[in-house]
Amino acid sequence: MEKFLKRKTSSGNNSTPTTQRKVDLDDLPSDPSDRKRISQFHPNQIDEVRRKYLLKGSCQPRGHDFPRRMIGNKGRRFNPTWFDQYGNWLEYSVKADKAFCLCCYLFRDHCSGQGGNDAFVTDGFSSWNKTERLAIHVGDINSCHNRALKKWEDLMRQNQSIAVAFHKQNDIVKNEYRIRLNASIDAARFLLNSALPFRGHDESEESLHRGNFLELVKLIGNQNEVVGKVTLGNAPGNNQMVAPSIQKDIVHCFAQEVLKYIFEEIGDDVFSLLVDESSDISKKEQMAVVLRYVKCVIVKERFVGIVHVMDTSVVSLKSAIESLFAEHGLSMKKVRGQGYDGASNMRGQFNGLKALIMRENSSAYYVHCFAHQLQLVVVEVAHKYIEVGKFFDMIATLMNVVCASCKRADMVRESQKEKVQEAIGNGEIETGIGLNQELSLGRPGDTRWGSHYKTLKHLVDLFPSVIEVLDYVENACDKPSSQRQANDLQIFFQSFDLVFYLHLMLHILGLTDSLSQALQRKDQDILNAISLVKSTKRELQQFRVDGFCRLLEKISSFCKKYDIEMVNMEDVYVNQKNRRQRTNITYRHYYEFECFNTVVDMQIQEFGDRFDEVSSELLTCMASLNPLYSFCDFDPSKLVRLAEFYPDDFSDEERRTLEHQLRLYIDNVKQDEIFGNLKGISDLGRVMVETRKHLAFSLVYRLLKLALVLPVATATVERCFSAMKIVKTSLRNRICDAFLNGCVICAVEKEGLAHVTNEDVMTRFQVMKTRRERL
Known part of the structure; x- marks a missing residue:
């Protein structure tokens, strides 16, 4: 047919041949300014595109902070009440700050000029001072808009279609x-x-x-x-x-019904954004998006989708997030917190995703994932202090030797099983539900929370079994390289240095592990997180003051149990690198001041440096909300200052009212016994709602919600990646992105x-x- 007939081109300034390649319906842009004209789609796919857009609904970001600009002598902006006044056809583009008509975009006859039809379809309407244009666009019963609206209704009314009539x-x-x-x-x-x-x-x-x-x-x-x-x-x-x-x-x-339920819960309220990247089993880069919000005083973190990203640049990441928000009627202006794992492309000060979002919304404060920081503290110390670094290097070598084959791993388990049975027979250990579980060594990872602590803890329990396996590898293995590694490991594992650093790092990691587990709760709030960090720092300080003697007792007991030579702490220290070099210090001075104090001081310093990611002033102001010890930290001036951090949530008049409301609030809650035993701002918000004080002190309750929204850790995002790896495995690696997301x-x-x-x-x-x- 194409030899005899020339294909017709679409009318308009941007006319292109109607023959286009079919597009993926799941990748249709949601923002009206990003869409191509409906006539530019493949002719056989136009009805599918129309139905897809009608199912998604109009792009109506009701919670968006619509920008104001000067038109004439007055500041004008889009009025969100127009969404209710003009029904589902009115759309708003966040990128272009213009209004569009969905039904005219999908179904209009090409009758330009009537009722500003071109403006509402291609160019966009932005004359906010001429609101009558909206009514003119609708027109009378035979207008282009109403004819397009009738086609909309006919397409969605399938019972009256010709195909149904035939069937x-x-x-x-x-x-x-x-x-x-x-x-x-x-x-x-x-x-x-x-x-x-x-x-x-x-x-x-x-x-x-x-x-x-x-x-x-x-x-x-x-x-x-x-x-x-x-x-x-x-x-x-x-x-x-x-x-x-x-x-x-x-x-x-x-999936769409689940998302509908989640976004109905969020509504027009504020929320925080948690994002992380990971590759799936087929090596495709996927970005998981989680929203943290407060509903009925309960902090919720909801997973809203996995987005496949071809380019991992920050511009592509932000574009993917904006598309997701536009599809579900969310606005970047409602973001009040950002939570990432600390990757450079996420939190870069100048070009990262954090910076791009904060340029658009200065109230979207960034919080470094607290649980990731704990693991990074350990890694930082391992890199800075040479002896600790050597210790973890030897642990890595041990994993390569002992866990190199299933046979050796089974030998460790069987040896441990025999020793447990012997100890039970001698009455040395107790028995019961959950006790004496089978253990195995696990390889520590820099990004797996608590993995170092778990490895060292199992190493202490499996110490004699590990020595037996090393002896077997040295004597029975065919590879000379493995024999040499096993010999070096046996020498190191019979040294006092191994026992010292093993128990030192085990104690330090035990403190941080308890904090890490607490921070990974979904309902954890920022004030409790800061309080837990301070408690851990105090524990480290106390451990530095009086922990060395207790540590020596554990080391001495361990050495005696496994026949390891214990160093006499009063002898003169001999430098192992240069034995001829005389020193004037004892072993106790070396291990206590040059090793123990140095490592603990590094930990304390790293805690102070890494947990200062959020503005210290912001956290100081939030601490005034803490109800502990009868609101002893309450300070009205700091809470007024906190409201100034969120100019989009508190107007000038509301900030002036807040100062008076705070004084009445603190006097009221101190007189009420139910507020006397609260443990955090989550409990405070819950009790305020139960006593209906959130209605009387609405501005204070708004401050509470902003403090609760700030993310603490990205544990929820990590759980989503775990689910992704369950759904998409090495045997089921051909799942398409849309099916995987659902x-x-x-x-x-x-x-x-x-x-x-x-x-x-x-x-x-x-x-x-x-x-x-x-x-």
């Missing part, structure tokens, strides 16, 4: 279709909730007939005789609701999944595409 259904057919669809939804819900594969071990379409989904549908049919007959008996071969495309559509419906959202947000009903999924499933059968 008539009676009530029996509709009922059977509902039963089949309901069985498929039940099967998908179970697999999503359990993070199980849908279609066999590799998620390929070829493995459909040996997959979990089909087996579950059959199981549902066997348990219910009616369902079984309808699902497996009377259904036509191409309409059994078990095809791969049907499975993906159902998963997408579940599965992970449902696997992580089980609470939201439980709120989704089958009817919600059925409704969304029916309208997302043109279906052969109708409910």
Whole structure:
């Protein structure tokens, strides 16, 4: 046909041939200013694009802080009440600060000029002083806008389509279709909730007939005789609701309903942003996004999606976040905190994601992940102090030798098992539930929280078994290199230095491990986190003052138990590097002042340096909210200063009112006994709501919410990556990005999944595409 007929081009200034490649419907831009004209899509895909945009809904960031600009002699801006006044067709572009019409973009006839039609479709409307233009755009009953709105309604009303008219259904057919669809939804819900594969071990379409989904549908049919007959008996071969495309559509419906539940909870309130990057099993870079917000005084951290990023530059990361926000009606102006793991492309002072977001929103304060900082303190000390660095190097070598094969790892476990049985027989250790569990050595990692502490703790318990394995490797191994490593390790493991640094680092890591575990709670607030950090620093200070003698007692007991030569602390210290060099110090002076004090001082210094990421003034002001010890830290001037950190949340008049409200507030709560035994601002917020004081002291309660929103650790993001690695394994590495995102959202947000009903999924499933059968 193209030899005889020339293809028609679309009208308008940006006319391009209508023949375009098909696009991925999941990658359609949400911001109206980023969209290409509807006529530029592939002709066979235009209706699918229209339906996709109608399902997503209009881009209406209701919580956005709409910028004000001078028009004439007055400051004007977009009025969010127009969203309610003009229904679902009105859209707003955050990037362009302009208004658009969704139905005219999707369905309008090319009648330019009527009612500012071009402005609302291509250029955007920004004359905020001429509000009558909105009504003029709607026009009379035969206007372009109303004709486009009628096409909108017709497209979504599938029961009146020609295809449905040709394919008539009676009530029996509709009922059977509902039963089949309901069985498929039940099967998908179970697999999503359990993070199980849908279609066999590799998620390929070829493995459909040996997959979990089909087996579950059959199981549902066997348990219910009616369902079984309808699902497996009377259904036509191409309409059994078990095809791969049907499975993906159902998963997408579940994920969208879960996100709808989450974003309805957030509403127009403020929230914090937690972001991290990780590669999946197929080496594709994925970015997980978690939102932290306060709902009914409960701090919630919700996973809202995994975004595949081709380019890991900060501009691409920010663009991906903006697209996600635009799709769900969120605004960057509502962000009140940022939490990352400290990667350079995330928290760079000048070009990082933190800096880009703070340029747009100065109230989005950055908080370095506290749990990551704890692990980095250990790594920093290992790099700075030579002897500690050597100690961890030898531990790494030990892992390479002992854990090099399954045989050696089994030898460690079997040796430990025999020693435990012997000790139980001699009555040396107790028995009971949870005691004497099987242990194994684990390789420490710089980014795995608490991994160093776990490795050293297991090394102490498995010490004699490890020595036995090293002796076996030295005498029985065929590789000379492994024999030399085993010999060097045996010499080092029989030295006093090993025992000293092992117990020293074990004690220090034990203190930080308790803090790390506490910080990883989802409901942890910033004030409690700072309080825990201060407590740990005080424990380290106390350990420096009187901990050396207690440490020597443990070392002496360990050396005596395993026949390791104990150093006489009163002897003159001999430098092992140069034995001819005479020293005037004793071993006690060397180990206490040059080793013990130096390492502990480094830890204390690192704590002080690394936990100063958040503005010290901001945290000092927040500390005034702490209810401990009858509000002893309460200071109205600091809380007024705290409100100044958030100019978008407190106007000048509200800040003046806050000063008077604070004095009345503190007098009121001190007289109430229920406020006397609170342990943190989370408890304070809960009690304020229970006593309805949050209504009387609304400005104080707003300050509380801002303090609760600040993130403490990125533990939730790490949990999302763990779920991603369960869903997408080495055997199931062909899952597409959209399918992976839907599965992970449902696997992580089980609470939201439980709120989704089958009817919600059925409704969304029916309208997302043109279906052969109708409910």
